[in-house]
Amino acid sequence: MTSLRNLPGIDALLRDSGELAARHGHDRTVCALRHVVEQARQAFLSGTRMPDSAALITQAAALLDRETRPTLRPVINASGVIIHTNLGRAPLSEAAQAAVQAMGGYSTLEYDLEPGVRGKRDRHLERLLVDVTGAEAGMVVNNNASAVLLALTALAQGREAVISRGQLIEIGGSFRVPDVMQQSGAIMIEVGTTNRTWLRDYASAITDNTAVIVRAHASNFQIVGFTEAVPLVDLAALAHEHGLIVLDDIGSGALIDTARFGLSHEPMAQESLAAGADLVMFSGDKLLGGPQAGIIIGRADLIDMLKQHPLARAVRADKLCLAGLSATLEHYRRGDALDRVPVWRMISLPPDVLRERAERWAAAVGGDVIQSESTVGGGSLPGDTLPTWALSPRVDQPNAAAAQLRRNDPPVIARVAHDRLLLDPRTVLPGQDEPLLAAVKALESCT
Numbered sequence: 001m002t003s004l005r006n007l008p009g010i011d012a013l014l015r016d017s018g019e020l021a022a023r024h025g026h027d028r029t030v031c032a033l034r035h036v037v038e039q040a041r042q043a044f045l046s047g048t049r050m051p052d053s054a055a056l057i058t059q060a061a062a063l064l065d066r067e068t069r070p071t072l073r074p075v076i077n078a079s080g081v082i083i084h085t086n087l088g089r090a091p092l093s094e095a096a097q098a099a100v101q102a103m104g105g106y107s108t109l110e111y112d113l114e115p116g117v118r119g120k121r122d123r124h125l126e127r128l129l130v131d132v133t134g135a136e137a138g139m140v141v142n143n144n145a146s147a148v149l150l151a152l153t154a155l156a157q158g159r160e161a162v163i164s165r166g167q168l169i170e171i172g173g174s175f176r177v178p179d180v181m182q183q184s185g186a187i188m189i190e191v192g193t194t195n196r197t198w199l200r201d202y203a204s205a206i207t208d209n210t211a212v213i214v215r216a217h218a219s220n221f222q223i224v225g226f227t228e229a230v231p232l233v234d235l236a237a238l239a240h241e242h243g244l245i246v247l248d249d250i251g252s253g254a255l256i257d258t259a260r261f262g263l264s265h266e267p268m269a270q271e272s273l274a275a276g277a278d279l280v281m282f283s284g285d286k287l288l289g290g291p292q293a294g295i296i297i298g299r300a301d302l303i304d305m306l307k308q309h310p311l312a313r314a315v316r317a318d319k320l321c322l323a324g325l326s327a328t329l330e331h332y333r334r335g336d337a338l339d340r341v342p343v344w345r346m347i348s349l350p351p352d353v354l355r356e357r358a359e360r361w362a363a364a365v366g367g368d369v370i371q372s373e374s375t376v377g378g379g380s381l382p383g384d385t386l387p388t389w390a391l392s393p394r395v396d397q398p399n400a401a402a403a404q405l406r407r408n409d410p411p412v413i414a415r416v417a418h419d420r421l422l423l424d425p426r427t428v429l430p431g432q433d434e435p436l437l438a439a440v441k442a443l444e445s446c447t
């Protein structure tokens with residue numbers, strides 16, 4: 001008969017546990033072994049059978065794996081939301097991923113090879129930005145929130161910044177235009193109403209202390225019905241007549257027209273410049289399809305002022321970002337963005353291709369292929385959807401099944417709609433079919 005005396009000692013377990021201590025460190029492993037032995041002791045006292053050494057080691061290994069697993073992990077996005085803010089926004093192109101990887105060691109980040117002297121990190125992307133957008137100059141910062149903050153601080157601190165009440169927006173993750181204004185030290189002058197703002201509203205707000213007119217794109221909501229907004233051309237004409245600067249926060253920063261794919265038209269960087277904006281700011285990881293970054297393009301004299309402002313140092317982009325963004329922008333310069341930038345490849349996928357893939361999945365693991373809708377996400381194009389075909393595995397409890405898919409390794413993020421579990425092929429990257437289907441297969445055995 002087993003008794004408490006048969007419980008193996010920690011030293012013996014440690015000796016038998018092979019790689020465990022090498023993988024997790026001696027102290028942490030001892031701690032885990034003690035924990036599972038104590039649990040076994042308690043369980044034994046209440047009548048449970050004593051596990052053997054091998055079982056205790058397996059339990060300790062599982063405990064250590066759980067404890068040390070990073071919380072930042074890759075996932076399979078089967079939700080059909082292309083720029084999923086919670087899932088890291090834009091997935092990078094293969095070239096961009098390779099570029100990031102290549103920057104792991106030393107680089108020419110701030111080094112000019114020819115003379116062998118210190119260089120500027122700003123210079124790596126400027127030419128590309130100019131080529132791709134047609135702007136006079138450009139720079140890259142940490143994200144679009146910093147881009148807006150930097151522009152306002154450098155150009156309007158202690159002076160007035162005029163903005164329509166309809167554009168006092170909040171973007172997820174607490175980017176709020178009024179707060180950014182306050183942080184920058186600009187004096188915010190609100191004009192018009194929530195739904196209607198006229199050119200005369202702006203005109204009558206201009207004083208000797210006005211520095212800029214700001215336009216912010218209402219990325220993630222729509223005002224419909226009795227509305228009026230001033231076209232950028234008119235705003236720019238008014239501003240320039242008074243020697244003022246127009247700052248245009250376009251948010252997502254499309255370089256390709258979303259209307260080509262049956263979506264609403266998302267403001268494009270090129271259009272904004274053409275309409276007379278002096279500086280245009282947008283994100284690197286929304287519709288551009290690159291890494292987290294803030295891009296500022298426009299007048300060279302203003303970009304120079306921004307580069308020289310002390311805040312620029314605090315919001316500068318790192319080498320991994322610059323490398324990934326550079327490779328992403330190259331796709332636009334070469335003209336292969338629709339094929340190579342995942343966000344655009346996903347947007348442009350025709351329904352019959354999606355249906356074929358969903359049917360291949362169904363043939364492998366069962367379930368129904370049903371018509372559904374993907375979205376662009378990332379606070380872009382609210383209300384717009386793209387027709388898709390999704391695999392709907394037959395499960396009794398879709399929410400429980402979705403939770404189980406999230407526990408898979410790698411985690412799979414599905415969508416539940418109309419009481420059905422849905423896996424949308426649009427956002428599942430090439431090469432992820434196999435792990436996805438394995439996760440779905442594992443569902444069948446538990447539900």
Ligand SMILES: *Cc1c(COP(=O)(O)O)cnc(C)c1O
Pocket residue numbers: 143144145146171175216217218219220249250251252282283284293294379
């Ligand atoms: C998304 C967005 C921002 C914030 O951009 P980040 O890159 O997330 O910092 C600012 N303004 C608008 C209009 C946006 O859509």
